[in-house]
Amino acid sequence: MPLDRLSFHGLRNLGALEMAPGPHINLITGPNGSGKTSLLEGIHVLGMARSFRTQKLKALIDHDADEVTLFGRLAGDPPLPVGVRRRRDGTELELRVNGERAARITQLAEALPLQLINPDAFRLLEGSPAARREFLDWGVFHAEREFLDSWKRVRRALKHRNALLRHDRIDVQSIHVWERELAHWSERLDGLRASYMTRFLPVFEETLAALLPLPDLTLRYSRGWDRQRALLEVFEAGRDTDRQMGFTQQGPQRADLRIRVGRHPAVEVLSRGQQKLVVSAMKLAQGRLLEQLTGGTCLYLIDDLPAELDGDHRRIFCQWLERLNCQVFITSVDRAALADVWQPQTDVVASKLAGGRLHSE
Ligand SMILES: Nc1ncnc2c1ncn2[C@@H]1O[C@H](COP(=O)(O)OP(=O)(O)OP(=O)(O)O)[C@@H](O)[C@H]1O
Structure with missing residues (x-):
C-alpha cells in the first residue's frame, strides 16, 4: 500500500x-x-x-x-x-x-x-557480511511467516551457548541442550533462506540483465557452516576452538551472499556505477519477488x-x-x-x- x-x-x-x-x-x-x-x-x-x-x-x-x-x-x-x-x-x-x-x-x-538505494549502496558489496545477511533476511522475513520465530530462537540459543563458552569450565550438559536447540532452529532458518534464494535468483538475474548485462556475475548463498556436516556435529567438534575465541564461529550467524564476477569478488572488479547497478538490481528484484509471493x-x-x-x-x-x-x-x-x-x-x-x-x- x-x-x-x-x-x-x-x-x-x-x-x-x-x-x-x-x-x-x-x-x-x-x-x-x-x-x-x-x-x-x-x-x-x-x-x-x-x-x-x-x-x-x-x-x-x-x-x-x-x-x-x-x-x-x-x-x-x-x-x-x-x-x-x-x-x-x-x-x-x-x-x-x-x-x-x-x-x-x-x-x-x-x-x-521499504528498500533504500542511495550513494552508499555499494556498501552492500563492500561491507561486512552482516549487511548482506540483513538484505537476505529482509526478503525472507516478508516472504515466510515462520522466519521471525526461527530467527529469534537462533539468537536466543546462540546467546546461551556463547555465554556458556565464556565460563571457566564448560558445563557439558547445559551446552549440549543449547547446541541441540541452536542446531535445530539454525537448520530451519537455513532452509528458509535457501528456499528464498532459489526464488530470488532468477528474478535477480532478469533484473540485472536489463540494468547492466554482466553474464559472468554470480550470486551464491553461503549458509555459514560446512555443508558436508550436520550442524550439531560442527558445534560439538568446535567447542574447544569456539571457547578460545569466546564465541560460536560457525552457524547461520555467519551466512553470507558471495557476489563474484568470474573468479573475483565483484567489489574488486566493478566500477562504483556498476556496483550501484548491481545493488539496485538486487533491491529491485526483492521488491518484484515480494509482489509475486505475497501480492504486497x-x-x-x-x-x-x-x-x-x-x-x-x-x-x-x-x-x-x-x-x-x-x-x-x-x-x-x-x-x-x-x-x-x-x-x-x-x-x-x-x-x-x-x-x-x-x-x-
Ligand atoms: N538536527 C538538526 N537540526 C536542524 N538542522 C539540521 C539538523 N541536522 C542537520 N541539519 C541541517 O539539515 C540539512 C540536512 O540536509 P539533507 O542532508 O537532508 O539535505 P539534502 O537536500 O539531501 O542535501 P544534499 O543534496 O547535499 O544531499 C543540512 O543543511 C543540515 O545543516
Missing part, C-alpha cells in the same frame, strides 16, 4: 512538513542541504524505526525542537496510520501502528516494507538517483522504477539531470524543497 499522507514535525531542518505523495513516482528536487535526504530518512524511520545515516535517532531532532514526530498514512480501506516519536530527553522510542502503541519494530516493517508492494527510497550513473543507465533505471507497481520517492539536486534522459510514461508527482518547505512543481 502506498503512503498517501506524510506529516513530519521536528525532523532536522524540515520544520513542519506536510506531503500528499502520489501512489507511484514522487520526484523531490532541491539544492544541497535543502532536506531531501532528511525527507527520505523520515520515511525510512517510519518503516524501520532507524535511520540509514546515523545510529542515533536523536540526531534527527531539529536542534531547536524537543522531539521528532513522524506520521504516515498507508492508503487502503480502511487506511493504516503509522507513527514514530523520539523525544530529546527520553530513551524510549514510541511506535504506533493503526492508532495503537506498537511493541515491536517488526510491526512497522510488516506495514511498510515495496516502497522505494532512491536518494540522489543521478549519482554515479551515466545518462543511459539513469534512463534505464528510471524506466525500471516506472514499470514497478510500487511507490517510489526519488531525490535529485537537479531535475534536468533526469529530464534530459527520461521522459516518464506515467504521472510523476514532482516537488521542490526550498527553505524547509515542499512546493509542487
